[in-house]
Amino acid sequence: IAGITQAPTSQILAAGRRMTLRCTQDMRHNAMYWYRQDLGLGLRLIHYSNTAGTTGKGEVPDGYSVSRANTDDFPLTLASAVPSQTSVYFCASRPGPYNSPLHFGNGTRLTVT
Amino acid sequence: KNEVEQSPQNLTAQEGEFITINCSYSVGISALHWLQQHPGGGIVSLFMLSSGKKKHGRLIATINIQEKHSSLHITASHPRDSAVYICAGFSYDKVIFGPGTSLSVIP
Numbered sequence: 001i002a003g004i005t006q007a008p009t010s011q012i013l014a015a016g017r018r019m020t021l022r023c024t025q026d027m028r029h030n031a032m033y034w035y036r037q038d039l040g041l042g043l044r045l046i047h048y049s050n051t052a053g054t055t056g057k058g059e060v061p062d063g064y065s066v067s068r069a070n071t072d073d074f075p076l077t078l079a080s081a082v083p084s085q086t087s088v089y090f091c092a093s094r095p096g097p098y099n100s101p102l103h104f105g106n107g108t109r110l111t112v113t
Numbered sequence: 114k115n116e117v118e119q120s121p122q123n124l125t126a127q128e129g130e131f132i133t134i135n136c137s138y139s140v141g142i143s144a145l146h147w148l149q150q151h152p153g154g155g156i157v158s159l160f161m162l163s164s165g166k167k168k169h170g171r172l173i174a175t176i177n178i179q180e181k182h183s184s185l186h187i188t189a190s191h192p193r194d195s196a197v198y199i200c201a202g203f204s205y206d207k208v209i210f211g212p213g214t215s216l217s218v219i220p
Contacts, residue, residue, distance in 0.1 A: 040212075041212075042210050042213055043199070043210045100161075101146060102148075102208065103158065104157070105155065
């Protein structure tokens with residue numbers, strides 16, 4: 001089934017540890033996004049990639065990095081996790097800019113202790 | 114002031130009621146996206162519209178570009194409609210999300 005796969009589904013992580021959240025899509029979408037969702041703050045953009053080989057910073061990029069080596073994969077890395085990074089992380093994609101709808105993964109629930 | 118706002122923030126309805134969720138925006142957008150998120154679940158696209166009205170089953174979405182306002186209507190609401198509904202404005206490569214409206218439909 002075409003769509004976006006995120007892994008892991010949930011994770012408890014000790015502060016200071018490194019963690020990579022995985023995101024893979026099989027729809028050949030050019031644009032991919034990482035959002036975090038926190039109660040009362042809604043969805044906030046962390047990083048984005050408009051096409052393979054390019055990435056950009058979103059609204060809340062500090063403490064996170066991304067790479068886009070190919071069209072399908074867009075991993076998000078926390079180099080040294082902190083408790084404020086406890087959140088639900090959603091990966092999303094769409095064919096391109098302009099008026100194309102977003103497709104979301106099922107999310108990764110991350111708790112940093 | 115948020116660029117995309119929604120009202121109400123929370124809504125409780127009896128099963129069968131007609132429900133309206135509003136979305137207003139203060140920036141120029143080319144399209145508006147309505148999304149649904151069930152408790153503990155993923156986010157699903159409902160509608161994307163740039164003018165007029167769209168209907169899918171019991172859901173109707175309308176947009177007035179001049180007034181910078183969109184509404185999502187649910188007819189004959191059902192407990193399974195309980196979810197958070199999010200509107201998002203699209204402007205070229207930028208997406209601006211509203212804060213969401215939490216809907217609870219009581220049997």
